[in-house]
Amino acid sequence: xxxxxxxxxxxxxxxxxxxxxxxxxxxxxxxxxxxAGVSRAGGLGVVAGGYAGALGAEAxxxxxxxxxxxxxxGAGFITWALERSPQMLTRALKHSPFCIVLSFGxxxxxxxEIRDSGAALICQVQFLSQIDLAVEAGAAAIVAQGGEAGxxxxxxxxxxxxxxxxxxxxxxxxxxLLIAAGGIADxxxxxxxxxxGADGVLMGTRFxxxxxxxxxxxxxxxxxxxxxxxTIRTKAFDAxxxxxxxxxxxxxxxxxxxxxxxxxxxxxxxxxxxALSTEYxxxxxxxxxxxxxxxxxxxxxxxxxxxSAASIVESMVTQAAELLRKSxxxxxx
Amino acid sequence: xxxxxxxxxxxxxxxxxxxxxxxxxxxxxxxxxxxAGVSRAGGLGVVAGGYAGALGAEAxxxxxxxxxxxxxxGAGFITWALERSPQMLTRALKHSPFCIVLSFGxxxxxxxEIRDSGAALICQVQFLSQIDLAVEAGAAAIVAQGGEAGxxxxxxxxxxxxxxxxxxxxxxxxxxLLIAAGGIADxxxxxxxxxxGADGVLMGTRFxxxxxxxxxxxxxxxxxxxxxxxTIRTKAFDAxxxxxxxxxxxxxxxxxxxxxxxxxxxxxxxxxxxALSTEYxxxxxxxxxxxxxxxxxxxxxxxxxxxSAASIVESMVTQAAELLRKSxxxxxx
Numbered sequence: 284x285x286x287x288x289x290x291x292x293x294x295x296x297x298x299x300x301x302x303x304x305x306x307x308x309x310x311x312x313x314x315x316x317x318x319a320g321v322s323r324a325g326g327l328g329v330v331a332g333g334y335a336g337a338l339g340a341e342a343x344x345x346x347x348x349x350x351x352x353x354x355x356x357g358a359g360f361i362t363w364a365l366e367r368s369p370q371m372l373t374r375a376l377k378h379s380p381f382c383i384v385l386s387f388g389x390x391x392x393x394x395x396e397i398r399d400s401g402a403a404l405i406c407q408v409q410f411l412s413q414i415d416l417a418v419e420a421g422a423a424a425i426v427a428q429g430g431e432a433g434x435x436x437x438x439x440x441x442x443x444x445x446x447x448x449x450x451x452x453x454x455x456x457x458x459x460l461l462i463a464a465g466g467i468a469d470x471x472x473x474x475x476x477x478x479x480g481a482d483g484v485l486m487g488t489r490f491x492x493x494x495x496x497x498x499x500x501x502x503x504x505x506x507x508x509x510x511x512x513x514t515i516r517t518k519a520f521d522a523x524x525x526x527x528x529x530x531x532x533x534x535x536x537x538x539x540x541x542x543x544x545x546x547x548x549x550x551x552x553x554x555x556x557x558a559l560s561t562e563y564x565x566x567x568x569x570x571x572x573x574x575x576x577x578x579x580x581x582x583x584x585x586x587x588x589x590x591s592a593a594s595i596v597e598s599m600v601t602q603a604a605e606l607l608r609k610s611x612x613x614x615x616x
Numbered sequence: 617x618x619x620x621x622x623x624x625x626x627x628x629x630x631x632x633x634x635x636x637x638x639x640x641x642x643x644x645x646x647x648x649x650x651x652a653g654v655s656r657a658g659g660l661g662v663v664a665g666g667y668a669g670a671l672g673a674e675a676x677x678x679x680x681x682x683x684x685x686x687x688x689x690g691a692g693f694i695t696w697a698l699e700r701s702p703q704m705l706t707r708a709l710k711h712s713p714f715c716i717v718l719s720f721g722x723x724x725x726x727x728x729e730i731r732d733s734g735a736a737l738i739c740q741v742q743f744l745s746q747i748d749l750a751v752e753a754g755a756a757a758i759v760a761q762g763g764e765a766g767x768x769x770x771x772x773x774x775x776x777x778x779x780x781x782x783x784x785x786x787x788x789x790x791x792x793l794l795i796a797a798g799g800i801a802d803x804x805x806x807x808x809x810x811x812x813g814a815d816g817v818l819m820g821t822r823f824x825x826x827x828x829x830x831x832x833x834x835x836x837x838x839x840x841x842x843x844x845x846x847t848i849r850t851k852a853f854d855a856x857x858x859x860x861x862x863x864x865x866x867x868x869x870x871x872x873x874x875x876x877x878x879x880x881x882x883x884x885x886x887x888x889x890x891a892l893s894t895e896y897x898x899x900x901x902x903x904x905x906x907x908x909x910x911x912x913x914x915x916x917x918x919x920x921x922x923x924s925a926a927s928i929v930e931s932m933v934t935q936a937a938e939l940l941r942k943s944x945x946x947x948x949x
Contacts, residue, residue: 429773
C-alpha cells in the first residue's frame with residue numbers, strides 16, 4: 284500500500300522517474316527548456332528532433348539537448364524523416380539521452396545504434412498492427428497514440444486502443460511498457476489511462492500550452508477557450524503544403540479557413556500535392572492564423588491557461604491520486 | 617463506503633437501476649429480447665426505434681416493445697428520422713417506456729410529449745455544442761458519444777470528450793446526468809468512464825455481439841477476431857446508399873471492399889448520392905459481406921465471444937469494481 288506516496292507504475296520504477304508522465308516530442312514546440320521543466324517536476328521530458336532537418340531549418344537540436352541535459356531527458360524523431368538524415372540520431376545520442384522516442388515509421392533500422400548507446404527505445408504506434416515491429420526493435424515502452432491527439436496521428440481512439448494494446452502486450456511481450464497518448468490533459472485522463480491498463484501517459488497539447496514550450500503566444504492565445512469541437516484531423520493539409528507524410532497519417536489542428544475549404548477533399552488535395560506550398564509559406568511568414576496550422580488536440584477543451592510544466596505535472600498527479608483513492612468506495616453519487 | 621456492494625452513481629440512484637450500464641438503441645439490432653436481457657441483469661435496455669420506419673420496413677416496433685416491457689426499458693430513435701414519422705413516438709410511448717433516447721437531431725420538438733408521458737428524456741450528443749439544446753429540452757441525462765463508437769456518430773473521442781462535457785454540465789446544468797459512449801466494452805472502460813466524470817456508460821458494440829441481439833450471426837462471426845484497427849468511419853457509405861444523413865455524421869463499420877474504394881472520397885461520394893443504392897440493396901439481399909455494412913466500433917478488438925447480455929453486464933461490473941478497489945493503493949506496478 285502507498286496511501287500517501289505518489290502513484291507508482293512499472294514506468295516510474297523502471298525509468299526511475301517520480302511520476303508516470305512523459306512530454307511528447309512535439310516538433311517546433313518541445314525544446315530543452317520544456318523537457319528540463321517536465322523532468323525537474325518528476326516526469327520525463329523529451330526534446331523534439333522533429334523532421335531531423337529533412338524539411339528545412341529547425342531549432343538548433345544540439346543547443347536544445349544541452350539545455351535539456353541538466354535533467355534526465357529524451358530525444359524524439361519522426362522516423363520517416365530520420366531515414367533521410369540518420370546522422371541526426373548519432374548527433375542526438377552524443378548528448379547521452381535517457382531515451383529515444385521514434386514515431387511514424389519502421390524503428391528497426393535505428394534500434395541497434397540506440398541500444399548500443401545505452402538509451403532506451405520508446406516507439407509510438409498509431410495502430411495495433413504496428414506493435415510487432417516495435418517489439419522486434421526491442422522497444423522498452425510502446426506509446427499507443429489515439430487520434431484525438433494534436434498534430435500527426437491516425438484513426439484509433441485512446442479509450443478503446445489502450446486496453447486492446449495492453450491485452451496484446453500481455454500476450455506477446457509482457458515486459459514491454461505501455462504508455463497512453465491522445466486526449467490526456469489532466470489527472471482524470473491520467474487516472475483513466477492507468478485504469479485502462481497503461482503504465483503512464485504521454486501528453487502533447489497540455490505541454491504545448493505550457494510556459495516553457497516554444498509555441499507562439501499567438502497560437503495558445505487563439506486556441507485556449509476553444510472547445511474540443513474546434514479541432515479537426517485531415518490529410519488535406521500535408522498534401523497541400525507538400526509535406527511527404529505517409530498516407531496513413533493525418534494532422535489534427537484547430538479548424539480555420541483552410542480546413543473549412545479542404546478538410547473533406549482529401550483525395551483532391553492529394554492530387555494537388557504541393558499546390559499550397561507557396562501560399563502557405565507566405566501565410567506562415569505573416570503568421571496569418573486563418574491559414575497556418577495551430578497544432579493542438581481535442582484536449583484543448585480542457586485547458587484554461589498556460590502554466591509552467593512543473594505546475595501541470597504537480598496538479599495532474601495530485602488530481603489523479605485523489606480520484607483513484609476516492610473511487611475505491613465505488614460511490615460516485 | 618460501499619466496499620462490497622455494487623458501484624453506485626447518480627444514474628443508478630435516480631434511474632433505480634442496479635448497474636450504471638445502458639444498452640444503445642442500435643437500429644436493426646436492439647430488439648425487445650436484448651433490452652429485457654440487459655435490464656434483467658440490472659442495467660437499462662433500450663429498444664431501437666431506429667429510423668422510425670422512415671427508411672422502409674423495420675422490425676415490428678410494437679412487438680419488440682411488448683417483449684421489452686417485461687422489465688424496465690427504454691425506446692430510442694434517430695431524431696431526424698422521427699421528424700418524418702412523429703407518430704412512431706406516440707406509439708412507443710403507449711408502452712410506457714421508462715425513458716426515450718434521442719440522437720442525431722434537435723430533441724426539442726419531442727420533449728413535451730415525452731415529458732407529459734412521464735418518460736425520462738435521454739439525449740445523445742456528438743459535439744459539446746449540442747449539449748445546450750439537450751438541456752433546453754429538459755434531458756435527464758446526456759450521452760456524450762465518441763467517434764470510436766460503431767454506426768453513426770461523429771468526430772469527438774470519448775476520453776477527452778467526457779471530462780469536457782462533465783465540466784460543461786457542472787457549470788451550466790449540474791443536475792443533468794452524463795453517460796459515456798464510444799469504445800467501452802468491458803470493466804476497464806466502465807471504470808475509466810466513471811473516473812473521467814461520467815455517471816454511467818452506454819454500450820453498443822459489446823451488446824451488438826450478445827446472444828439476444830438481432831445481429832446476423834454471419835456479421836459477428838466475421839467481426840469477432842478483428843482488431844480495432846479494422847473499422848473505419850466514413851460519410852461515403854451513406855452518400856452512396858442514399859441515406860439522407862445530416863452532413864456532420866458519419867458511419868463506423870468494418871472495413872471491406874466498399875470502404876477500400878470509397879472511404880477517402882467523401883466529396884465525390886456526396887456528388888454521386890444514391891448511386892450505389894441498387895447495387896447495395898442487391899448486396900444486402902445476398903448478404904455479400906464484402907459490400908454490406910458490418911456495423912461495429914473500435915471496441916470490436918476487445919471482444920472474443922457472443923455471450924448473453926446478463927453475462928456481459930455481470931462480468932463488466934465485477935471487473936470495474938475490482939479495478940477501482942485495487943487502484944486506491946496507487947500501486948500499478
